[in-house]
Amino acid sequence: xxxxxxxxxxxxxxxxxxxxxxxxxxxxxxxxxxxxxxxxxxxxxxxxxxxxxxxxxxxxxxxxxxxxxxxxxxxxxxxxxxxxxxxxxxxxxxxxxxxxxxxxxxxxxxxxxxxxxxxxxxxxxxxxxxxxxxxxxxxxxxxxxx
Amino acid sequence: xxxxxxxxxxxxxxxxxxxxxxxxxxxxxxxxxxxxxxxxxxxxxxxxxxxxxxx
Numbered sequence: 001x002x003x004x005x006x007x008x009x010x011x012x013x014x015x016x017x018x019x020x021x022x023x024x025x026x027x028x029x030x031x032x033x034x035x036x037x038x039x040x041x042x043x044x045x046x047x048x049x050x051x052x053x054x055x056x057x058x059x060x061x062x063x064x065x066x067x068x069x070x071x072x073x074x075x076x077x078x079x080x081x082x083x084x085x086x087x088x089x090x091x092x093x094x095x096x097x098x099x100x101x102x103x104x105x106x107x108x109x110x111x112x113x114x115x116x117x118x119x120x121x122x123x124x125x126x127x128x129x130x131x132x133x134x135x136x137x138x139x140x141x142x143x144x145x146x
Numbered sequence: 147x148x149x150x151x152x153x154x155x156x157x158x159x160x161x162x163x164x165x166x167x168x169x170x171x172x173x174x175x176x177x178x179x180x181x182x183x184x185x186x187x188x189x190x191x192x193x194x195x196x197x198x199x200x201x
Contacts, residue, residue: 034182034185036182036186037186037190038188038190041185041189042185043181043184043185045181045182057181088197090185091181092184094181118201120197120200125191125193126196127192127193127196127200128200129200138188145201
C-alpha cells in the first residue's frame with residue numbers, strides 16, 4: 001500500500017496505536033490489537049476516541065480520509081508483526097456493510113500485501129485463502145511463513 | 147504529517163489495560179466487545195492445524 005498514512009504513536013508491545021485523522025475535522029483514533037482467549041490470536045479494532053474517553057467503532061466519520069486511515073492500519077500491521085511474528089490477527093467490521101468495505105479494501109490491496117502477509121477469509125469456524133468476490137464473516141491476517 | 151515507522155514514538159501503558167483493550171476511561175464500546183467475543187470464539191474453537199496449514 002503506497003498510500004500516505006498518518007503518524008502513528010505506539011504503546012508497549014505494539015498492541016495499541018494512536019493517530020489523529022485530519023479531514024473535515026480532527027478525530028482521535030486508536031488501533032487495538034486485543035489479546036483473545038487463544039494463544040497468538042488477536043482481535044483488531046479501529047475505534048474513535050470520544051470526549052469522555054470511551055471508544056466508538058460504529059460511528060461513520062465521513063472525514064474524507066478513509067483511504068489514508070486504512071493505509072495507517074496497514075502500516076500498523078507491519079509494526080505489530082515485527083513485534084509479534086507468530087500472531088494471527090482476526091478482524092471484521094462493526095456492521096455487515098463495514099465488513100464489506102474491508103473486503104473491498106483487501107480486494108484492492110491484495111496484490112500489494114500478499115508477498116508479505118497471508119490473508120484468510122473466515123465463514124463460521126472455517127478458514128480459507130481469501131478469494132476476491134466471495135463474502136466472508138471476517139478475516140485473518142498473519143505473516144507469510146513460506 | 148507522513149512519517150516512516152522508524153520514527154514511531156513509544157509511550158507507556160499498563161499491560162493489563164492493553165490486554166483488555168481499554169483506553170483512558172476503560173470503557174470499550176458495545177460492538178468492540180461483540181467483535182472481541184467473535185474473535186474469542188474463533189480463537190478457542192477454530193481448527194488450529196487447518197489454519198497453520200494455510201499460513
